[in-house]
Amino acid sequence: MDPHTGSGIPRTIPYDGPIDFKALARKDSDFAEIYNATKGELDFKNPQTVQQLTKSILKAEFDLKINLPDDRLCPPVPIRWNYAHWIQELIDSTNSNYSDNYDPKRQVVGLDIGTGASAIYAMLLLRTRPNWTMCVTDIDKKSMDSAAANLAINSLLPRTKILQTMPSNSLIPFQALNVEKLDFTMCNPPFFNDVQEMNESLFGTGKKKAPNAVCTGSENEMVYPGGDLAFVTRIYKESLELKEKVTWYSSMFGRFLSMKVFLDRLRADKVENFAVTPLSTGGNTKRWAVAWSFGDFRPRKDLSRTHEVGYKTPLPFPTEYEILLKEEQEPRNVGQAINTLLSSLDITWHYDADKQTGIGFAPKNVWGRHYRREKQRKEKEKVNATEGVKNMDVDVKEQDRKSGEKISKDEEKVGLVFKVRISKSEVLVRWLRGTDTVLWESFCGLLDRSVKSRTST
């Protein structure tokens, strides 16, 4: 039994290199037949080989069965799994229990836009996350029938809502799906602008060199006017209307340029809570995934930004800040000093001295000079008011009541939620929640100055 998923499924990590065909042949006799017949020299131009590879990986690594029509896309598993796994981590790291870990009890509802004949994303996610449910859509009847059959033979149909839609319908059809909220949407969009572009890329038409592997995708699966960028931009425009009805909107991109142009658009529109990652598994095929949110939960830094994404690609604001400790600094004492500092502020702060970890909730900047001055002024006013209370005018009392109400309302708001963890070599500050990058930076600055000003112990 796998301790991480509790579902008996071995694979919980992304693929980071080529598939070990020899090992797969040992695990799966159908694959062994092809592997042995070709003496390990697999022919990826043969559709049967490509299909068998997908079937065998799904069986051996995810305990999933799959049947596919010969004239529909056969999904290579590694990149698909890396996208699904990234979505899992994104959801886990933006959790109201602020743990960053998988919570098996958490109920999560996702939507796969354009699920295809395989229903690959729904199958992978439902198999590895027993408490998740999925909605899947597609415009292609043949693919929908095949997707339903695949979900049924794996007993995953009861946890799936299947909706066949039309090209002109919303891509995130809330009403038709009859759902209140979605935790995420995902999509592998049609990549090509037209049939000519598809033929050039998939079949090498008009090119000197043909591609290394066959693709059985049909035109309606692969072509959309404007390609992946236009399809994802449609999702984005819907997201601007739906906003927080979906926590994370996401899509795969097949082209670096489309992904970059899309990120430029997010930046221009000041959508600052986003995440981008490469999905490559070491082979020639390169894909990227982008997610964006109008909510204020911030994902882990390694999930949201990596410089491997590519040159001059906009990246979101870092959600982690590291303060290195000097050799002479004793982590336990540093932890205590941070605990003392943060306990003295007007924030909610819980510190676990054994784990050297704390979590804090700040309504706004309560450490800056401006706040401290205001606080002093209000305290002074309060003293004066108490002294003159007998002569107090009704209007003044009313004013005080109103300003008191305002303060308590301000404090209810989540300005910044953060976690501080002190290890042997560093203090790690993690931004868990909030929309204000200035507030976050200012808080990191406060801790940085405090830790660095302690030269010894």
Ligand SMILES: C[S@@+](CC[C@H](N)C(=O)[O-])C[C@H]1O[C@@H](n2cnc3c(N)ncnc32)[C@H](O)[C@@H]1O
């Ligand atoms: C590249 S395929 C992806 C299939 C599958 N998700 C995968 O990853 O292998 C794109 C899918 O989007 C579907 N599609 C195209 N336009 C759509 C729309 N307006 N609404 C829903 N699905 C659509 C196509 O029929 C096709 O199945």
